Amino acid sequence: MFEGIKKFGFGLMRLPKLADDSIDVELVKKLVDEFLAAGFTYFDTAWAYSGSEVAIRQALVERYPREKFQLATKLAAWRATTQDEALKQFDESLERTGAKFFDFYLLHNMGDYRTKYFDDFKVWDFVAEKKSAGLIKNLGFSFHATPEELEKILTAHPEVDFVQLQINWADWDAPAIKSRACYEVAQRHGKKVVVMEPVKGGMLAAPPAQIEKILRDAEHESSPASWALRFAANLDGVAVVLSGMNSLEQMRDNVSTLKNFTKLTPAQEKVIDEARNELAKIPLIPCTACDYCANVCPQKLPISGFFAMLNHLTLFENKTFASRREGWLARARDKNPASSCLKCGKCESVCPQHIPIRKNLVRFVHEFERSD
Ligand code: SF4
Ligand code: SF4
Structure with a gap:
């Protein structure tokens, strides 16, 4: 073939x-x-x-x-x-x-x-x-x-x-x-x-x-x-x-x-x-994109997409690239921005990776949603 x-x-x-x-x-x-x-x-x-x-x-x-x-x-x-x-x-x-x-x-x-x-x-x-x-x-x-x-x-x-x-x-x-x-x-x-x-x-x-x-x-x-x-x-x-x-x-x-x-x-x-080992030393959020969190989130936040963007930013220090490259994973963010998080913690109770999701969402808002 x-x-x-x-x-x-x-x-x-x-x-x-x-x-x-x-x-x-x-x-x-x-x-x-x-x-x-x-x-x-x-x-x-x-x-x-x-x-x-x-x-x-x-x-x-x-x-x-x-x-x-x-x-x-x-x-x-x-x-x-x-x-x-x-x-x-x-x-x-x-x-x-x-x-x-x-x-x-x-x-x-x-x-x-x-x-x-x-x-x-x-x-x-x-x-x-x-x-x-x-x-x-x-x-x-x-x-x-x-x-x-x-x-x-x-x-x-x-x-x-x-x-x-x-x-x-x-x-x-x-x-x-x-x-x-x-x-x-x-x-x-x-x-x-x-x-x-x-x-x-x-x-x-x-x-x-x-x-x-x-x-x-x-x-x-x-x-x-x-x-x-x-x-x-x-x-x-x-x-x-x-x-x-x-x-x-x-x-x-x-x-x-x-x-x-x-x-x-x-x-x-x-x-x-x-x-690759050097890349592994860079502190990334260990999200596996299982989306258990999104399924219980009352705000339907595309959490794993946000984390893909943050990881990209950590790796390459370029917000435009991070948005362009991984933004499609968080495309629901126009309607459901990270800043609409209610801090209820439901997501963290189901995350198999025990990720402090709320804390990371604050970081996301700071990096990608705040204009100042
Ligand atoms: S803390 Fe925020 S992200 Fe987590 S489930 Fe509640 S509203 Fe959704
Ligand atoms: S539950 Fe945890 S590992 Fe799974 S997508 Fe959400 S943040 Fe990532």
């Missing part, structure tokens, strides 16, 4: 933009040209990535023979309110991309409350029909939830050809993401893995100073991003490592990292372990 496809894919979620906020298609064309010229062929978009499917039609599909690349896109059933609305995303993707068929088609972001939509709207039967009709060559799903849930989905759907997982060296053992455990579930089921977020939304390309020092001391000439990509590419069973790129400089750095990729040496693996 992935035979002949090199291990590096172009992730099209965050494409470069012009001043008027539209996608810079001319720059995307240049990026596509460099990517293909380096021998890479895998492109990953989604119905839900605003403007991305149309941009890739203009930059790739209309400019290169269809057999020269593979295109992956995704159906986000949880964005729909009816079955009809969900299933028509497939035809919309075909029309927007002009791709005629999809080499790889994914159910987008399964896990948590979202999984149910794919069952309720009979998306699994629908994509099986499209696969029989030759419009989908390989079927997979992207996933952001627990290894237990991944186990359940893969057991229920052995027809899946591959899974797309969030894997990076920082999240490898992180309780909220559990990259390693999810990867191991996929391995046990014999599924090929496409890696998303190998540089954690760009953050591992510019890690905290003490982490960068460890990486640069080991290999002065290698960028932190190259360590992140190599960590993901090094894993057995990983077929493609996706990276979003919005400048030629990033593209060239990534391409040179993965063009002649060879397995990491034990010494290089040790460097990553050291970086």
Whole structure:
């Protein structure tokens, strides 16, 4: 299924933009040209990535023979309110991309409350029909939830050809993401893995100073991003490592990292372990995102999302990045801000990690809600 496809894919979620906020298609064309010229062929978009499917039609599909690349896109059933609305995303993707068929088609972001939509709207039967009709060559799903849930989905759907997982060296053992455990579930089921977020939304390309020092001391000439990509590419069973790129400089750095990729040496693996251990010294809130607290909170506060933002801030000392990167986990905060906490303590009585939630919410208000 992935035979002949090199291990590096172009992730099209965050494409470069012009001043008027539209996608810079001319720059995307240049990026596509460099990517293909380096021998890479895998492109990953989604119905839900605003403007991305149309941009890739203009930059790739209309400019290169269809057999020269593979295109992956995704159906986000949880964005729909009816079955009809969900299933028509497939035809919309075909029309927007002009791709005629999809080499790889994914159910987008399964896990948590979202999984149910794919069952309720009979998306699994629908994509099986499209696969029989030759419009989908390989079927997979992207996933952001627990290894237990991944186990359940893969057991229920052995027809899946591959899974797309969030894997990076920082999240490898992180309780909220559990990259390693999810990867191991996929391995046990014999599924090929496409890696998303190998540089954690760009953050591992510019890690905290003490982490960068460890990486640069080991290999002065290698960028932190190259360590992140190599960590993901090094894993057995990983077929493609996706990276979003919005400048030629990033593209060239990534391409040179993965063009002649060879397995990491034990010494290089040790460097990553050291970086991870250093990261572990940074005092983070040990929240596992189980959301027991949110279920009992009378104010319905997205507590684990707040903590993801605080942890990001602790790690990278950048509030804008913390909001941009993890803010979606706390998207209910517009209606339910941390400052509306009643201090009733119900959340703390159910938190398995015994986290002083109220105290941390005060910190959140101070960092993210107060303007002074
Ligand atoms: S203390 Fe605040 S966050 Fe905790 S349950 Fe009560 S209102 Fe919700
Ligand atoms: S109950 Fe505790 S560990 Fe679970 S999400 Fe809430 S704060 Fe995090």
